[in-house]
Amino acid sequence: MLKSKLYASNDSIIRVLAESDGSLLVIDCSPATKAPRIVSATVLDDATEITESELHARTGVTPRQNLTDEEQAICQRRYTLISPVLTCLQDDGGRNRSIALIAERNGLSKRTIRNYLYLYLAYNTKAILAPKEIKMKELTDDEKNFRWALNKYYYTRFGKTLSETFTMLIKERYCDGSGKVLPCHPTLHQFKYFYRTHRSLQTALISRNGIKDYQMNHRPLLGGSVQQFAPCVGTGMLDATICDIYLKDDFGNVVGRPVLTACIDAYSGLCCGYSLGWEGGMYSLRSMFLNVVSDKVEMCRKMGITISDDDWACMDLPAILVTDKGKEYVSQNFTQLSELGCMIINLPSFRPELKSMVEKFFDLIQNDYKHLLKGKGVIDIDYQERGGHDYRQDACLTLSDFERVVVHSIIYHNTKRIRKSFPLTENMLAEGVLPYANTIWNYGKHQAGANLIKVSAEKLMLVLLPRTVGNFARNGLIANHLRYHCEGFVENYLAGGSAIVAYNPEDVSYIYLVEQGYRMFSLIDSRFISKSLYEVVELKRQQKEINAKCAEESLQGKVDLVRHIEVIAAAKKPAVNTNLKNIGNTRRIEESLTHKDFIKEVSNG
Template structure:
């Protein structure tokens, strides 16, 4: 037995049962295989015993929004028509009249209405039977069997010039893919037009009779529009940007931003962000205002939750661990003394985070990646996190803090030189207005920091608890409100401990000259009392020291057994010449000293060689004379040593002790410069020498 909407096979034709009147032996059916089929009336007894067959129905899921819009429009148009006329629509004559009247009333085409009716009946007589067949869009199935089929299947907007539409093939797709990956994705400077030009140059040129290459005419090569479509559909925007700009630049500039910087922040004191920049202000020397000393380095340490500036450094040190050390030390530094030093009015309420250290420092891969930063983790139990390179968006508050400070300084600071002026053609020379010293600049920066900490933040996302408590969105109020619940998790350190913890540690050698460390010698009373240096004369030993690389004058020497407080050691007299210098400068001077020693060793060697070369003739002559007189025993040669020495001394006295004639003072210069005339006759002297030699031979 067949039911409504059952599909059966009638002489090889699939038919769907639309409606049946069993007592009247009437069955209205419609063919599924004919695109122009309409309901036909059959005898129910003839088809009742036929078995139903399974057909693929329209799915009710996974349709696009455009399909659903088309479905709703067709159902809204057809549903009242079906409800009003029902089975009368099966009759051909009645159907034609009703369709024409309803189409005119609805303002739609009778052809559209007939198409909707046929689709409704053939596909199961429900709402989803009117779903459009967008899935059948595309190229013909018969072209897939070709060796190099046309992918576009004859589609495409006709060009305004009248040339044919180029039909893409798999070969063209491979060409496009190759040139995109070789050219476009490897260089952000290359545009889509440049890549398309490269595509035409590689694969779409022909050679004329003179062997000249020309680009194929339009219609014989892919158009720029087709190339752009391929680029957009095969490489989404993320792939294109990551390949062309790199992952770091994409994550910094083009990534999606769905979270907030406070997502993983537990509250005030959890994260301190630290970074450095070059202040955009030219400074002058304190001794001579005419001399410009350049721009200062500015360090800021900002609490992530409250935006409070808790630490800072401004000075002439380059961005390095030495300057970062000063910024971290400023957290515990005496703020009253600091304000007095720079002439700033002091209020304790402006520094609510005095001596409070965070759970974690967030820094980039610059100064804080130094091994010296391990002292923070070991001495202060604070974690130091070095963020990936080229990711300033991971510490955005300190990056924006620099801009806020500069915005405060810009309108009131002489010689403010914005970064944009450096790349501007024929930029202005703001340095001619330079008049601030480092101390003056410190006054401006400290006042700007205090102003920033007091100023309320626009669009700050206050929590419901903060809103109910009536908290104003200024950094100081946010800190004071948040610290009430976070104080038990944070630690305060005095300045002395912080300063000592931040010093670098290394190993020195105890010698008889003092504690030798980096080419400097130190001493302290405890070492003298314990006879360290006398002991080192028998055998040197090691000691641990803490030092500041910026100044060699003093170091801390730890106890040998590691117990007790370290001892403050000062330079010995041997190293006083280096007082006031840094260890880097001492190292430079020692390298110069070593270079001088090496050059001196070479000169000494050359001097010895010159001496030997000069005396060699004299020695050779003396040895030749001795060889000429023949061999004599050692005892015979020493027998008359005393008389021979007396004779030789007599001759020496006669040559060297003779008083010469005094030259008058008015004598001419030429006469005064004449050598004295020897009074001894050469022949007489030679006779005396021969007599002495004869006695020596005897």
């Protein structure tokens, strides 16, 4: 059987396609551009059989390996085009008519069909029909200059336009020594065409605007939802914002804009707790955490608002706390929550979309009241623009008034705002869970994986107190330059040493020894009892200033004392022979001479 075998003679390579009665149907493989032909079998007498590898080496054509799925599909489609022709290879007329018909039906040229056919016959594999592998074309000198100019001037934070970049390109690369533009310079159209065909949008956005802007405003949003990050109840997202409204105090004086701090459960969207006040930082966080673990029904009752237990059934602390890198969230004070078992996740800077639940909460809450409180201190889009309205003049609500507004908005957010995008599971639908944050929370906190921590308000506040190093000494436990004592620590006072203590900046009357389960120590310096640490520092500062003012007068008094003593001492000199006998009798005589009746002295004036 000679079919499919390869033979080489001189510079010619043929493949046998068929054999019959001393004749052969062959195709020239070097090059594979001619139609199959019938030759006598004697042509093989002077020919040598070669392998497929030798064919590839001699022709310089090797069928591609490791084709992609798309390339394999192309090969199959091209083979399907020529397959009808394979049945009539020996009939030149039939072959040509078949090629013409295939070309007409598929909108291709007959030359294309012939090329596919000859390649397949010559190399005997469908892989030879694969499209040519695209190789990167080497850049011309002009294109290299284009790329240089784009990297140096366009892909930078300075934001030059393409026209400005082109100008810099001409100045640097297409001018002679005297600064004259060379006649052979490229055009702006060519430069822009190179940019459009080689640009990377991601590279342009990151290099011109920065990675933070790209991550925040441009990156592809390919995540499923926040539920992928928080698959169950117990992931709290924390943040704070300044409300868009000016408030007054009870006397009608404008105070400013309050700070709203909130903790939002990422799974259900429930507002676990909030804080509204004039102070931010750790103070607002302590207030917010205290609200998280407090009885919301009782809190609302004090404001004159009635809710049911299911409307805001959150009295536990989320075990995972997601925050940004604000100074209060990365402080040692905040990380002490890990002692309760909390995991703290600090997100990268300028990535608010990673805690989108709390960011959207602020947006929704403010949108609830802003259109209703216009003209009552709410700021508008022209805030701080030149000639804009001074919204401070409109302020009329107090902090307590506005807090009731915020609480009503939170209750609506928790109980009536539909969470359209929340993926209710089959079990939720079967149990009648409505698409509200509170119903999702009430369902989720009883499911496997719910990650909540029960903690008392007292323990939570002790954990959140600031800490310092205290030193044991004979005069007590010294912390913040104040002395404290507690029964049962005599050995510590005698041995000395240091310990971590928690203190309340609002009242220095007590400190708490952390290592002993927050054992309480009482203040020894009674004059500072019930005073804040700031007041203590201020009193000590004032006393220090008074002492400094009296230092000169005290020094002068000491100098005067020395002078008076020296004057008295100078008038007397020791006797040469001092009588040391009968000192006792001498003392009694002197006592009788100097003894006085003080009643008589007083009576005689």
